[in-house]
Amino acid sequence: MGISSALGPAHEIALSSGRIRYHDTGTGSPVVFVHGLLVNADLWRGVVPGLAAAGHRCLTPDWPLGSHSIPVPAADLSPTGLADLIAEFLDALDLTDVTIVANDTGGALTQILMTRRPERIGRVVLAAVDCYETFPPRPFADLLKVAKVPGVIRPLLAPMRFRFIQRLPLGFGLVTKHDLPQDIAQSYLRPARRSAAIRDDLRRFAAGVDKRFTSAAAARFAEVDLPVLVVWSTEDKLFPMTLAERLVTDLPRATLRTIDNSYTFIPEDRPELLTELIVEFTRLHAAP
Template structure:
């Protein structure tokens, strides 16, 4: 479970696929956050306070992507299944006209959501995300094949207990320009190191993470009516600017905003600029 007090108190909700934990703070129009692989709601700890203080209800779930603490053995953890889980969450909390903010793998899931079950979406922020052929992106595409080997996840994750490795390309070095604080790295990495059930969930997602899901979503982009902000890291080492420009060209109502001095983890590297972009976008497209 995410640990940052800045996210607000934690609670749990029962969904068709199982229980998930989420944090909530602030009042006003809802903003729901979708993190990526091997992180949890703590990714948003430096973004949420600014958005909540601007008059929004910020809801940050721990999605079952390897850093969650409540196993979901009965859930469909394919990318489409996780997108449905997000939609079920919005339904269960009866959230309407929602701003969904996604980063990294969470962006692939959100693109599927946009083209599969968009009825509760009011606007979407895709902050440096997987898309098209780049799901999973290089050099992480091999994880999908490795996950097919029984017992492969534990030895893959075990070396990350070494702090120095966490700052290298084997850890967060390609996605975070600045070091991830040790307590946050523990929040991300300990669940899968400590729990075989969490590793099974992670393995099920990785085994199914193929770009046919994002390419299928892209085939329906012309039908998307939701305004989309593409907040993109100008120094991203995983998702080049060309990905953002392609999305901007294919989505009917998309705006591209480049953010300097950051890698993929914009919420870690440039939380103030990302929060500012989110608030400006939500106000421009229909919420106060």
């Protein structure tokens, strides 16, 4: 939905399997953001202004992960299909030396992208992400299995319009330490509640989530010649710090920074600090 004015003007781009809505603001070296499941571009509303002020062009697409506004019934929504969709987005806008910033499920897609279509990428930020055998993370694995069944998603999401339900573990309680503003929570939840076509996209994605995709990407990490910043919360409820340590060990040019007072959705809980870390990283690894 991308309701936040902080993201800049909204645009649409026609790709081979459908249209993608994205926001674009700032000038300079491009940063493309990859959010996770059941959120959209609004996740980055606290990060984009600081990066734009630091001299970056910030592009925040609504990827078809359940909170998007334009259905993509013809798209391959398997993890590799989505990674290829991200690569096609970069191609279509002729973006080069791109910084990819990913969170949660978007990090799994980005790892596939890094090992499959790295040619337009200059550097990567993985901020609390699915990886290795943790795709999906355990608390949500059963939920995604249920979501594969046609007709189930709407009744699952219906109670989420209530704030107290949103704070439960299978709402946003495990991923955000602090309450979401209600307009943002509804931006994330409304598309799949209201649109059968969006729910079908979400169901097709849920059907394809499997650790074999992240494990296959990890098997190629030694080939990744890109600077990677791994950002992890010390209080993360889904992704233990051991996963971050494995990423830094296995990716040849990776470094780790930790954040307190946050769960998995670091762009929600600590956007200012995440922005500072990204700016520091992009300056350290700027193109010559």
